[in-house]
Amino acid sequence: MTSNNDILFTRAQLTTPGGVNSPVRAFRSVGGTPRFITRAEGPYFWDADERRYIDYIGSWGPAIVGHAHPAVVKAVQDAAARGLSFGAPTEGEVLIAEEICKLVPSIEQVRLVSSGTEATMSALRLARGATGRDKIVKFEGCYHGHADSLLVKAGSGLLTFGNPTSSGVPADFVKHTLVLDYNNVAQLEEAFNNMGDEIACVIVEPVAGNMNLIRATPEFLQAMRRLCTKHGAVLIFDEVMSGFRVALGGAQALYQVTPDITALGKVIGGGLPVAAFGGRADLMQHMAPLGGVYQAGTLSGNPVAVAAGMTTLKLIQEADFYQHLSAQTLKLTQGLTNVAAQAGVAFCADAIGGMFGLYFSEKVPTTFAEMMATDKEQFNVFFHAMLDAGVYLAPSAFEAGFVSAQHNDEVIAATLAAAHGAFAKLA
Numbered sequence: 369m370t371s372n373n374d375i376l377f378t379r380a381q382l383t384t385p386g387g388v389n390s391p392v393r394a395f396r397s398v399g400g401t402p403r404f405i406t407r408a409e410g411p412y413f414w415d416a417d418e419r420r421y422i423d424y425i426g427s428w429g430p431a432i433v434g435h436a437h438p439a440v441v442k443a444v445q446d447a448a449a450r451g452l453s454f455g456a457p458t459e460g461e462v463l464i465a466e467e468i469c470k471l472v473p474s475i476e477q478v479r480l481v482s483s484g485t486e487a488t489m490s491a492l493r494l495a496r497g498a499t500g501r502d503k504i505v506k507f508e509g510c511y512h513g514h515a516d517s518l519l520v521k522a523g524s525g526l527l528t529f530g531n532p533t534s535s536g537v538p539a540d541f542v543k544h545t546l547v548l549d550y551n552n553v554a555q556l557e558e559a560f561n562n563m564g565d566e567i568a569c570v571i572v573e574p575v576a577g578n579m580n581l582i583r584a585t586p587e588f589l590q591a592m593r594r595l596c597t598k599h600g601a602v603l604i605f606d607e608v609m610s611g612f613r614v615a616l617g618g619a620q621a622l623y624q625v626t627p628d629i630t631a632l633g634k635v636i637g638g639g640l641p642v643a644a645f646g647g648r649a650d651l652m653q654h655m656a657p658l659g660g661v662y663q664a665g666t667l668s669g670n671p672v673a674v675a676a677g678m679t680t681l682k683l684i685q686e687a688d689f690y691q692h693l694s695a696q697t698l699k700l701t702q703g704l705t706n707v708a709a710q711a712g713v714a715f716c717a718d719a720i721g722g723m724f725g726l727y728f729s730e731k732v733p734t735t736f737a738e739m740m741a742t743d744k745e746q747f748n749v750f751f752h753a754m755l756d757a758g759v760y761l762a763p764s765a766f767e768a769g770f771v772s773a774q775h776n777d778e779v780i781a782a783t784l785a786a787a788h789g790a791f792a793k794l795a
């Protein structure tokens with residue numbers, strides 16, 4: 369019997385490049401046919417063949433309260449009935465801005481945008497506008513969306529400027545981007561010693577979630593804070609993924625390190641397109657219409673999207689939300705580690721809040737190089753065995769996974785039962 373997923377994928381490739389609207393969805397890394405999703409509820413979604421999966425990507429983070437949460441759906445329906453978009457301010461935008469400032473104290477003022485890419489791109493422009501400097505520092509393996517100056521990998525030598533990772537990005541656009549190693553304090557110090565007075569900002573994922581999951585060391589984030597302050601550079605935490613995922617106040621609450629600017633996205637839209645950047649009021653005052661840094665958006669602060677985001681932000685503040693989320697995520701990662709050990713497979717896992725990493729290696733990676741050295745072939749076999757058993761993991765060895773508040777004990781147990789068979793294939 370031909371799968372409806374195959375039929376749709378064949379058709380999709382005729383009118384959409386690669387058949388998808390975001391590359392990772394194409395399953396290129398793991399092989400096989402992407403599943404076309406028809407509906408989702410709680411911890412599950414269903415594909416075009418009516419097969420049910422336990423979902424561990426949660427739309428890559430946003431679905432933290434579970435899919436199609438009744439309160440979120442109701443808020444969206446109510447907002448939609450009042451009109452979809454006005455191009456003029458609304459009370460909802462005031463309320464969500466107040467909520468974000470309350471939950472993330474380093475954010476005194478915030479601007480809403482529609483994607484994480486827009487948020488980081490605008491944060492960089494703000495940092496450059498406020499400091500009058502051009503150079504930016506980023507770290508290999510961190511993803512900050514697809515703005516030109518951020519699609520960069522390390523150059524040939526340390527402290528040389530980067531090379532574009534995408535064709536279509538002029539080398540001239542990335543010549544101001546310095547790419548350093550994640551968790552390498554000495555290198556960061558050297559960069560600031562060499563050119564500290566030229567650096568507009570450092571941008572970092574304070575818990576990296578785009579090279580699988582890698583924790584920053586506290587020393588790394590503290591050094592960054594100290595060096596930015598000393599040299600007058602802006603510290604940008606890209607918490608598009610970690611914000612409201614690793615803890616209610618984001619990674620900055622966990623590490624107790626205060627950035628100047630924070631980028632948010634994913635969870636704050638609750639599944640609809642909302643992202644934001646915000647921080648110290650004196651910096652945010654550089655934004656138009658107050659200051660000279662231009663940024664705008666037709667659908668920024670869209671009332672329907674804001675309704676989904678606001679309702680999600682309320683739900684995650686319920687008592688014990690994060691204790692429960694973290695506990696469920698730990699049951700998953702510890703369970704998988706046990707099953708792998710029984711099967712004799714070299715495997716380990718890490719979890720922070722509702723975010724987790726699975727690694728086919730002896731120990732949890734702490735650097736980009738260690739992550740790249742994990743066993744991708746083993747992951748791919750494991751991924752397909754789990755998929756066949758009804759568990760949908762991120763379709764790449766180098767992506768993090770996400771648990772929602774609806775992943776109850778029964779769902780975790782079903783996942784571990786599937787993992788017994790999957791690890792047995794690798795033994």
Ligand SMILES: *Cc1c(COP(=O)(O)O)cnc(C)c1O
Nearest residue numbers: 483484485511512513606608609
């Ligand atoms: C997802 C992500 C982005 C980009 O957000 P989009 O909404 O996909 O543009 C930026 N930074 C981080 C850390 C992300 O995880």
